[in-house]
Amino acid sequence: TxxxxxxxxxxxxxxxxxxxxxxxxxxxxxxxxxxxxxxxxxxxSINNEGRFQKDSKRFVNTLSKAMANQRKYFDLISQFAKNRKLFYLLNKVKTFKSERNQLKKEDPNIGVITSGICYSYVIQACNKLKINPPILKLGLIFPINREEICQFANEHELNKILIIEELEPFIETFSKRVFCNFCDAKRDLEIHGKDYLPNVGELNTDLIMRFFSKFFPIKNKELLEDVKKKEDILKEVLPQLPIREPTFCPGCQYRPIFYELKKVVDKISEETGIEFIYGGDISCSTLAEAYPYQMIDWVVCMSAGIGIANGMAHVIDPKKQKLITFIGDSTFFHTGIQPLLNAIKNNIDITIIIFNNYWTAMTGQQETIDTPRDFITHFGEKSKTEKVRIDLIGMLEGLKLENLIVTGSYDLAKLERIFSNILVKKGPKIIVINEECALEKKRRLRREDKKSASNKKTEIYYQITDSCVKCNECIEYLGCPAINAIYVDEPLDTIQEERELKYYIDQTRCIPKVCPGICQSTCKNYAIKKTIINP
Ligand code: SF4
Ligand code: SF4
Structure with a gap:
């Protein structure tokens, strides 16, 4: 929980x-x-002052000390495994049967061992199926106390145990070993788990209900039929539903980058036959894997974009393939500096695009080492505690690179010039996109706006006019989710193909104070107009 x-x-x-x-x-x-x-x-509150206690036997892990420490660690783990107090502190046994203190004849002597979120699914499944097996919920899954597990099986006179856990059969393998080798009375106990449950993806209550139904006598058969029906309907309906591709937020500063980069790359590829390969990273930029950009070829872990490209550059033919990698500022500071230095040291032919959006946006807008101090507010006040900031650009300039470009996100013509010029060059090239996360900027500006004493608030609107020819450039190829389409009012019995579509900008989603009308820049038909009230 x-x-x-x-x-x-x-x-x-x-x-x-x-x-x-x-x-x-x-x-x-x-x-x-x-x-x-x-x-x-x-x-x-901790009042005592922290103090490092020197202990070289423990902290200096050179060969002989490391071996002694490892021995000590294994001893500790086996003590842990035998510690009853710890077992009952972190693990819970839910036993309706023992509360009743007697087994009914029809009780099938089946127990359940589970852990974590699966316990909630087990409880829901038991409640729905109206069954009351004894349940051992493990909080401490390593090391597991052998004696207590055996006791659980003995006490409840179990002849079968069902193990409910997600992914690998960790508890199941351990339990099988324990009952086979260390629990004489229960050597023949049947253990089931991954022979019925998937070892990929999450479990859920329905899956567990079906699993239980193989072992427990279930009176309410309709319930299981409903589960089956639901699964069948989902199987049929899901492939027919429109795919909702993941996408950037409305007005996101990444969108114009991928929009323009795709155009330039397609042009270079057409002219030269060179194929571009894209190394992605853990960041909002991974959303570029989806339509309409489809510009991510691998995402593995933090900094694997530049890291893998470093190796790949040694084997690909630069006349046929070229590498572009993307990385966010927080990941760059976390583990991206080392592979970047490697690329420079080995003169790798690569374009590294660093998105300097000042926030760790994907995990909830935590500040980075590079967030401007006056952007950070705690409880509405500017931060007084965070004084030190490491300047990403200053740091990169110190590397004295031949090709280091710093730009913003929202000038498409400038981006086109930069990409066209730099992508065809040889060696390591770095482009820093210096643009704050649009979502966080919107919140920040709104907070500042609220505080402002002025009554004369500027309002900006972008609207699609009747000159729109529905070329789809803004709605599909730029793909800002604030741009939408509706059917113009028609009698409802008009067949769909004959109904008239109208494109519009959803003013509740558009963020014109952050995004300076990128959609307007993409519209070759001048069909998007900007209105400013109280300029
Ligand atoms: S101005 Fe256009 S591109 Fe920017 S957020 Fe609004 S609709 Fe989207
Ligand atoms: S780019 Fe312009 S003409 Fe094309 S769909 Fe959008 S608003 Fe209409």
């Missing part, structure tokens, strides 16, 4: 301090996307 996420981190830190071991808290995607009401407890 969300509460456990918080509690386990606190508990993990405490145990780590107590036993001198690293604790990993593993969270799954669904849990990361969950929210709930939290009980905070008391927030303790």
């Amino acid at each position: 969300v509460q456990e996420c918080k509690d386990f981190i606190k508990e993990g830190l405490r145990i780590s301090e107590l036993y001198n071991v690293p604790i990993y808290v593993h969270v799954t995607t669904r849990l990361c996307h969950s929210y709930g009401i939290l009980e905070y407890g008391t927030i303790e």
